[in-house]
Amino acid sequence: MLSNIDQNERGRILLSIARRSIADALQIDTAGNVAFVDTMAQWLAEPGATFITLTQQQRLRGCIGSLQAHQSLLENVRRNAVAAALHDNRFSPVTVREFASIDIEASLLSALxxxxxxxxxxxxxxxxxxxxxxxxxxxxxxxxxxxxxxxxxxxxxxxxxxxxxxxxxxxxxxxxxxxxxxxxxxxxxxxxxxxxxxxx
CATH class of the missing domain: 3.30.1490.150 (Hypothetical protein ph0010; domain 2)
Known part of the structure; x- marks a missing residue:
């Protein structure tokens, strides 16, 4: 059961985690450009299943996700963000030059x-x-x-x-x-x- 944190704030946090995870995978210094989030928050340790979708100029640039919760929400967002950016076999990996032009969408799934x-x-x-x-x-x-x-x-x-x-x-x-x-x-x-x- 996820905590009662405000829905918009939850979204901001998940999106920030996704962007920072992609930046780390690309070895980009995001100091001052990506909001700091408390990754030790209890609700992020709870099981969660997510899809991370990347678009560029409103066109799909990558999408990877999980259909069932099998790890913490934090780890799931991190892994799916990096996979969407670098390992979606429909697309070439996102490059450092593209990073700033990529828009991220995070979807948190209910139970099946x-x-x-x-x-x-x-x-x-x-x-x-x-x-x-x-x-x-x-x-x-x-x-x-x-x-x-x-x-x-x-x-x-x-x-x-x-x-x-x-x-x-x-x-x-x-x-x-x-x-x-x-x-x-x-x-x-x-x-x-x-x-x-x-x-x-």
């Missing part, structure tokens, strides 16, 4: 909720656009979309089709052994805090 259904239509009807992150599993095939993906795939049928394609399955594939789980996220973006500062 398995869905029960009898067919694809039934599965699709249970999805909540704009709310649910979804995991699809069939044998060795597995994929997930964060709730943010609904912004570009607002229809449940197309969302599910693209989730199957991401898992390496055909768009029209269906099997009774397909498993779906959903989750929600709390998310924070550096750009939101910059806008608050600029408008304040």
């Amino acid at each position: 909720e398995p869905l029960t259904f009898v067919n694809e239509k039934g599965a699709s009807s249970q999805l909540r656009p704009g709310i649910d992150g979804v995991i699809l599993t069939w044998g060795v095939h597995r994929s997930t979309f964060l709730p943010q993906v609904w912004d570009s795939l607002p229809q449940t049928h197309e969302f599910l089709v693209q989730l199957k394609l991401k898992a390496g399955l055909d768009a029209d594939f269906w099997d009774d052994a397909i498993c779906l789980s959903r989750y929600t996220v709390q998310k924070w973006r550096e750009t939101d805090f910059k806008e608050e500062i600029n408008n304040g």
Whole structure:
């Protein structure tokens, strides 16, 4: 159970940890440029699962995350931030020169909720656009979309089709052994805090 710390403050802290972790991995001196945070805070030692998403000029630059809490929130954010910057095999590693132009988003996942259904239509009807992150599993095939993906795939049928394609399955594939789980996220973006500062 995470502490009652203000949600915005929690987001600022997680984003600061993510940025500092990437800077450390790139051996960049961030003194005076990244806010100090108390990494010994109790809530950061509690289990947590996160996704760290990097964008550059509003285009995806890296995204790595965990679907279940298997380590402390602090360690999970640190590892996923560095992995998103340097080890997302869809992109070349973020460079020192790019560091300042990268925007970071942190998503904190809820516990997974398995869905029960009898067919694809039934599965699709249970999805909540704009709310649910979804995991699809069939044998060795597995994929997930964060709730943010609904912004570009607002229809449940197309969302599910693209989730199957991401898992390496055909768009029209269906099997009774397909498993779906959903989750929600709390998310924070550096750009939101910059806008608050600029408008304040």
